[in-house]
Amino acid sequence: PLDPTALTNALTEHPRPHLVVATAGTTDTGAIDPLDTIADLCTTHGAELHIDAAYGGPLLLSPTHRTLLHGLHRAHSVTLDLHKLGWQPASAGLLAVPDHHHLTPLHHHAPYLNAGDDTEAGLPDLLGRSLRTTRRPDALKIAVTLHALGRDGLADLIDRTITTAHHLADLITTTPGLDLYQRPTISTVLFRPTGATDHTVATIRRTLLNRGHAVLGRTHTAGHLWFKATLLNPHTTPHDLRTLLDLVTHATTELLTPTTHPTESDTPR
Template sequence: MSTPPPPDPRALASGPEGPGALRPLLDTVLGALDTGRRARGGPLPAGGPEAVAARLRDALGDVLPEHGDPEALRVLVHALAEGAADPADPLCAAHLHCPPLAVAAAADLAATVLNPSLDSWDQAPAASELEALVTRELAHLAGLADAVVTTGGTESNHLALLLARESHGGGVRLVHGANAHHSLPRAAWLLGLPEPVVVPAPAGTIDLAALHRALTDVAGPRGSLLVAATAGTTDAGLIDPLPEIAGLCAAHGARLHIDAAHGGGLLFSDRHRDRLTGLEAAHTVTLDLHKLGWQPIAAGLLAVRRPRDLDVLHQRADYLNADDDTDAGLPDLLGRSLRTTRRPDILKTAVTLKTLGRRGLGALVDHVCARAREFADLIHAHPGFELYDRPVISTVLFRPEGATDDAVAAVRRGLLTDGRAVLGRARLDDRLWLKATLLNPDTRPDDLAALLKLVEGTTHG
């Protein structure tokens, strides 16, 4: 049998010839992903930054050679997979960095091939309607009215502060807990807002008495303060007392934003969604389904209570949303984002919601939360380790008993350098903790035991 000719590198991904051009290329990609994973041999490439960089440079060679290399796809995908931190490996548990579902990744390929841009209807006729339907449904799940797509929590938080500033006529001051994500004070800086008021969070969540004092003491007309609460802190997965914070905001006439980038996925779970009671009282809510939603990056949203708050995003560009086109019935998409060119990231989310349903996604949430509790039990029962507290979502903080902060940091870096495990770090109670964020629904109890054994071996080594 004759060998088929190699794919034409100039072939288009879409159109009538697209499927035929893509099939052999997808086989190459899938094969290279597998060989790269096996070459890596663990959750992270061994050797540390310099060794990983050297291997990547060797594989890449000339970035722009005079003549093309038909092996480039295979070589570079293999190199990227070999040098990847793999969130699908149970020993890769440092960050809010989930392994994406296969069905979501497949849907994302379709979005890439069709390549719509959601800045005008004539570039994305079906995608724009799909986005409107899905974002509205997810907003309703959170108890709000509408939502717009973002690249993640950072953009959502930035947009929330922008909407707050504009809704109050240009002047607003951010009040956030010491536990808040760094993107919130950064957004205040970018938007030229006054220095934020930072409320203590000594136990990892906002101190309500301190928040009350701040709202009482900070000068400004009613509505000029924006309180940002957190539903799932980055360090420990803790949830601020949302109903009580909402009550204080109502009493003081403050606007409320809730950053639920981490914890928003609990909405899918009948068992855990009550932890987010109070979310519906917010003016804006950050959601991020490339965390507890198993979506490929990016999959962020900002949900709003009052859709008219989004009116401030409106812009007019004759080539995209001319007045006569809008009057004739063509949808105006420029008011749905701070960005102009936007890919249809909502497709993978729509496919996931439709394929798994709320109960299917809820089961995944319940599973990772249960695994986190099991891991906490293992740590609590082990005399060589100290557990910070029981997990609220799926983040577990622990440290070797009696270890110094320097020793804790060295354990983590040693595991990273050897490529044996990926753990995060968090500072609470003025001590450094190892952080395991369990987002892999395929993690088994023996994987948890193996992870603890690796840490124990590195500690004693």
């Protein structure tokens, strides 16, 4: 997470203007920065605050987990990527600001796209509604999902997904030969075989992938390479998780068990 002390030093040492970017759900571990503390520092130093909530933003929908995002409302802008904990197409992202006037710098006018008389005649001006004029109407898909599931429906999916991640963490801690990085903040779980080298971890991951058994992510943190399981399917079962760990354990044993070759005395004559 962003170190408030280091941020204080940076804001003090460097002249304005400042733009501070905090993260609510890092890609590697799902960590969430101390948003309220960072917002306080931005207020003190007159800095703009942008929060990248691409991963963790949908936690706002969950009464159980929204407290993890305390301070998010103090940002000058927030990004959310709803293809993660929103189950939307990859391009269905949002840029949220406190007031629509803050988007004015993004406005662009071109006669062939923004003909004034057409606008006055009632034809819609689509250019001002998107950063890209040819993007798919993914906002409609978000709206349909919200209408179909509502806040409570999406909150249920989010809560179930996070519960599944914690169950995976529990299984790892009780499985001999596996180490857990830390309890998941959102739904990302890092683990690795006990005492394995980074080369071994990378080889096991590729072995599982090449055999079509499992697709695990990878990340390098705390001086080691870790398997990264980012749980995003609310329908994942405990059996699925147990199967995954069994596959990892089997591949690890297979890789680390020395292959015995027959000696001359063992060779049939």
